[in-house]
Amino acid sequence: MNRKSTSQSQPTLQTVERALNFLEFVAAARTPPTVQQVSVGLGLNITTCYHLMRTLLSRGYLERRSDATLRLGGSVGALFRTYQLGFNVNEKLSAIVTDLAETTAETSFLSTLDDRNVILKVLIEGSQPLRVGGLYVGLTGNEPRRAAGKAVLAHADADLREEIIERSSSDLTPTARRRFLAALSRELEDVRTRGYAVDVDTSPGITSIGCPIFDQGGSVVGAIGIVAPTSRFDEAREKLVGDVSDAAREATTALGLPLGP
Numbered sequence: 001m002n003r004k005s006t007s008q009s010q011p012t013l014q015t016v017e018r019a020l021n022f023l024e025f026v027a028a029a030r031t032p033p034t035v036q037q038v039s040v041g042l043g044l045n046i047t048t049c050y051h052l053m054r055t056l057l058s059r060g061y062l063e064r065r066s067d068a069t070l071r072l073g074g075s076v077g078a079l080f081r082t083y084q085l086g087f088n089v090n091e092k093l094s095a096i097v098t099d100l101a102e103t104t105a106e107t108s109f110l111s112t113l114d115d116r117n118v119i120l121k122v123l124i125e126g127s128q129p130l131r132v133g134g135l136y137v138g139l140t141g142n143e144p145r146r147a148a149g150k151a152v153l154a155h156a157d158a159d160l161r162e163e164i165i166e167r168s169s170s171d172l173t174p175t176a177r178r179r180f181l182a183a184l185s186r187e188l189e190d191v192r193t194r195g196y197a198v199d200v201d202t203s204p205g206i207t208s209i210g211c212p213i214f215d216q217g218g219s220v221v222g223a224i225g226i227v228a229p230t231s232r233f234d235e236a237r238e239k240l241v242g243d244v245s246d247a248a249r250e251a252t253t254a255l256g257l258p259l260g261p
Helices: 014-028 035-042 046-058 074-085 091-104 147-153 158-169 174-194 230-235 237-255
Strands: 062-064 070-072 107-114 117-124 197-201 206-214 220-229
Touching (some): 014 035, 014 070, 035 046, 046 062, 091 117, 091 220, 091 237, 117 147, 147 158, 147 174, 147 220, 158 174, 206 237, 220 230, 220 237, 230 237
Antiparallel strands (some): 107 117, 107 220, 197 206, 206 220
16 A cells, blocks of 8 residues: 655655654554554564654554554544634535435535645535545545546546546556546547536445536536445436436626625
């Protein structure tokens, strides 16, 4: 689970990278791991992992349970709350996402284009017994493979689109990248034609759709959509696409109106 630096040209401090990798491993683990499991998972020396663990424990970024397993600590929550406070989301848009979740009974989201990234800003869980997990406010990156990202890329200006795609495909081989770019170009054209983007994850059987939303000047600012088990999505595809499209149009209208007090 070794992580790549976000910018290969910038020098990084190895100890900090290892500490962040440690935290990310604990956060992503399906069950709370032990320090030994983190060591194996990251391919790090066990002594190094103990030093990292003790440091993170002392700063409150980790908690160690009585069974020696690890979980994220309260300091992570403090960071997250501060991060959320920086999200300037129109209350009308949040209400639209809530209404969409109630109408469809599916997990609904709003992602916005912020600092040249498509970031998940609002997430409302659906009311169905079987719901999709793994999403969280603040999710970003990998835009060409996410419904929200593709909805935005289809309407973004050429420079921004190229930058985001380059960032998301830099790890591909030249041949794989050419194929990826050709397929993505065709898909973004389809998104512009039909008005929404689709992402189908065949392994866990999840489908997400995202419709772009635009500001008063006609520039794309984000996407609204839903995430659902593929079997349920296929059964009600036409209705769900219609519901999401209606929500996106309502959001675009809200962005074109002056905000009230």
